[in-house]
Amino acid sequence: DAGVIQSPRHEVTEMGQEVTLRCKPISGHDYLFWYRQTMMRGLELLIYFNNNVPIDDSGMPEDRFSAKMPNASFSTLKIQPSEPRDSAVYFCASSPRGLHYGYTFGSGTRLTVV
Amino acid sequence: QQPVQSPQAVILREGEDAVINCSSSKALYSVHWYRQKHGEAPIFLMILLKGGEQKGHDKISASFNEKKQQSSLYLTASQLSYSGTYFCGTASFTDKLIFGTGTRLQVFP
Numbered sequence: 063d064a065g066v067i068q069s070p071r072h073e074v075t076e077m078g079q080e081v082t083l084r085c086k087p088i089s090g091h092d093y094l095f096w097y098r099q100t101m102m103r104g105l106e107l108l109i110y111f112n113n114n115v116p117i118d119d120s121g122m123p124e125d126r127f128s129a130k131m132p133n134a135s136f137s138t139l140k141i142q143p144s145e146p147r148d149s150a151v152y153f154c155a156s157s158p159r160g161l162h163y164g165y166t167f168g169s170g171t172r173l174t175v176v
Numbered sequence: 177q178q179p180v181q182s183p184q185a186v187i188l189r190e191g192e193d194a195v196i197n198c199s200s201s202k203a204l205y206s207v208h209w210y211r212q213k214h215g216e217a218p219i220f221l222m223i224l225l226k227g228g229e230q231k232g233h234d235k236i237s238a239s240f241n242e243k244k245q246q247s248s249l250y251l252t253a254s255q256l257s258y259s260g261t262y263f264c265g266t267a268s269f270t271d272k273l274i275f276g277t278g279t280r281l282q283v284f285p
Contacts, residue, residue, distance in 0.1 A: 095273075104178075105218070105263065105275040118272050153217060161267050162206040164220035 066168035068154050074174045080142040083171045085154030086135055093157040095165065096129055096139050100150045111137065112160070144175045177202060179266045181276040188254045188283045196249040196279045198264030207240050207247040208265035208273060211258075218263060221249075251281070259283045 067086040075081050087094045096108040109119040114131045122129070126145070131137040141148055151172050155165040179200040186194050198207065205226045210218040222233060224240035224247060235252040247266075251258055261280045265273040 104277050107272050107274070110272065121272075161271075161273055162223065162225060164208065164223055165210075165218075165273075166220065167217035169217050 066154055066156050066166050068152075068168035068171050070171060071169060072172045072174075074176065075144055077145055077175055078143045079175075080140065081144045081148075081173060081175075083139040083152050083154075083173070085137045085139070085168060087137070087154070087156035088158075088166055089135065091156035091158050091166070093160050094131060094137050095155040095157070096137070097153040097155060097167075098150045099153060099170075105153075108139070141173075144173075146175045149173055149175050178274055179264055179276040181262075181264055181279050183279060184277070185280045186282070188258075188281065190256060190283055190285055191253050192283075194251045194254060194281060196251075196262050196264075196281075197246065198248070198266070198276055199244070199246045200266045202245065202266070202268055202271075204240075204242060204245050204266050205269040206267050206273075207238075208267075209238055209247075209249050210263045210265065210275075211260045212263065212278075213260040254281075254283045256283050256285065 069084045095110040097105050099105045108121045109129045111131045129139045151170045153167050153170045155167040157163045157165050179198050182197045207224045209221040212218040238249045240247045261278045263278050264276045267273040
């Protein structure tokens with residue numbers, strides 16, 4: 063299996079622009095998680111899906127952030143408009159059966175908003 | 177609600193042992209352990225479920241004391257490849273996984 067695939071690996075954008083991050087989970091994994099990692103706040107859960115349905119989005123920082131999972135093999139995290147404080151590494155992870163199984167993380171997207 | 181890890185950093189020589197602790201104020205159902213190397217994604221090490229079991233993989237093992245809501249990760253006879261930042265993640269039965277602040281481990285020859 064190719065693992066969890068994220069794109070792009072790096073993204074540099076100007077403040078105010080829309081940013082879309084993409085994730086392909088491992089086939090057969092029913093749960094998908096979006097995490098953000100910064101030095102100050104560590105690894106924060108933004109949102110997670112079960113069978114393509116958003117279950118908990120309480121970690122989404124503001125209305126500028128939105129996430130979708132239109133099918134079992136694809137998810138997006140969108141930031142519109144982007145701000146410098148959104149600069150972070152964004153990880154997507156998937157799990158075969160939920161919160162109490164090991165997560166497989168993608169390589170992450172390093173986002174820089176200037 | 178974020179679990180507390182200790183120590184924040186550990187420096188070892190090859191062959192030495194280390195213990196990393198993780199404690200939570202919430203009633204836990206599971207504790208996860210991950211290792212992350214600089215510039216890479218976190219890698220899953222092991223998970224412990226409510227029941228106080230101890231798990232092991234090669235020279236890395238962990239325990240879970242559900243009464244104290246604590247878990248410990250034991251690294252025995254450390255190798256250079258053990259270097260990285262170790263995160264615990266804790267979850268109640270129905271709630272999301274929350275990661276600790278991490279423990280940076282450096283192993284020198």
